[in-house]
Amino acid sequence: MEFTECPDPTCIAPAEVLNRFVLPSTQGGEPFVRTVCVHRHWFMLPATSLKPSPAPVPGAISAEDRRRGG
Numbered sequence: 001m002e003f004t005e006c007p008d009p010t011c012i013a014p015a016e017v018l019n020r021f022v023l024p025s026t027q028g029g030e031p032f033v034r035t036v037c038v039h040r041h042w043f044m045l046p047a048t049s050l051k052p053s054p055a056p057v058p059g060a061i062s063a064e065d066r067r068r069g070g
């Protein structure tokens with residue numbers, strides 16, 4: 001699994017790279033990626049526009065929080 005930062009400048013939440021593909025262009029094809037962040041912002045953008053990956057998200061729900069409930 002690959003992570004990046006949400007391309008939305010007002011969001012900057014961690015986002016997951018769903019897939020990569022190549023779109024035909026006048027220069028012979030440009031690599032694109034599709035991303036979705038934790039707030040369900042979907043983006044399709046050139047792979048070269050991806051921001052550097054932040055720290056991977058180990059898990060959305062903390063195990064410690066669940067233990068406290070018991």
Ligand SMILES: [Zn+2]
Nearest residue numbers: 006011037041
């Ligand atoms: Zn977002």
